[in-house]
Amino acid sequence: PEMRSLLNLDEIEEVATKQISKKCWAYYYSAGDDLISKRLNNEVYKQILLRPRVFVDCTKCDLTTSLVGHNVGMPLFVAPAAMARLAHPDGELGIAQGISQFGAMQIISNNASMTPEQIVEGSLPGQIFGWQLYVQNERKKSEDMLVRINNMPDKYKFICLTLDAPVPGKREHDEKSQDLGAKLPVTSAVKSGESRPGGGGVGQQLFWGTAADLTWKNTLPWLAKHTSLPIVLKGIQTHEDAYLAAQYAPQVKAIILSNHGGRALDTAPPAIHTLLEIRKYCPEVLSLVEVWVDGGIKRGTDVVKALCLGAKAVGVGRAALFGLGAGGTEGVNRTFEILEAEMKTCMRLLGVEKVSDLRPKHINSRAVERD
């Protein structure tokens, strides 16, 4: 279909679902156990109400902001997600090109289906990226990847270390759909011709070789030896861990509150709950590191609500993948066009001109406050 005829992210997901393979759908859609965290990730936003102020000049609306010291066109970013080419041959480069006109940032997965060099080659000057690392049991493999990323300082501005999935979650949709086995696309982690034990779905296959022994003490010093890029820690789910992470500033410049789109531990909290905990128990974290969130974003209002609570940026995982599945580069472009328009409408009707002026007073989050 004409991408323009699609009006929201649910319609885009519906089109993508019809077009992508069953295997790809099962991998993208799946989440841990009963998909409770996945559902809550989105539902939490429905329970937060906006508090629009009226009689405010709203002719202008400015979405620009800065992330880890770099200017970006909007506070929305693409979260790292493996295997974009399962959905469409445009792959991760298609995502990069689809979002380029918005000046949005993209984090490239350790398990991307294109090399980090290929992805940035076709990107716009000034477009910025992060690279997500799953530390491998064979540390040398990760060290070699870091050398490659360090060599593209114009493009890759930070390393995103994902912490919430030292072992993969139990994803039954993915497990049920037919085993890809040796047919896995080549990724940064999977070399061509490398065979892996069968079973368990795409997720389990990709996690093969990933280190489960990482700790605060043994990993950050190792990483500092192999890159001078800032670190973004992804998968923080409690105020205690947010506080710990902030002690590693300025090496750690941002944390991403995330439950991996509900794909790791089911019934783990949506990012909004963790953000509310941080506001209550250790608000100083918000000034020591940038706090980003992801999970469950379907509407521009969802993004704005997270920003009101102090998030500096908001990520989308499945939305970008389903955009790609619906229409390749153009589908991703349409996804971001919709989210941008919805964010702007939301801010204008709230009576807020700039992202940095969004505050907790613009929402009522009492229905989701737990303690």
Ligand code: FNR
């Ligand atoms: C992911 N996610 C993820 N995260 C990560 O750090 N490395 C990865 O390789 C992947 N791979 C991946 C694949 C797929 C298919 C999905 C859906 C997700 C998690 C991702 O970065 C992000 O946290 C979630 O996708 C956010 O939730 P939504 O936006 O999908 O609801």
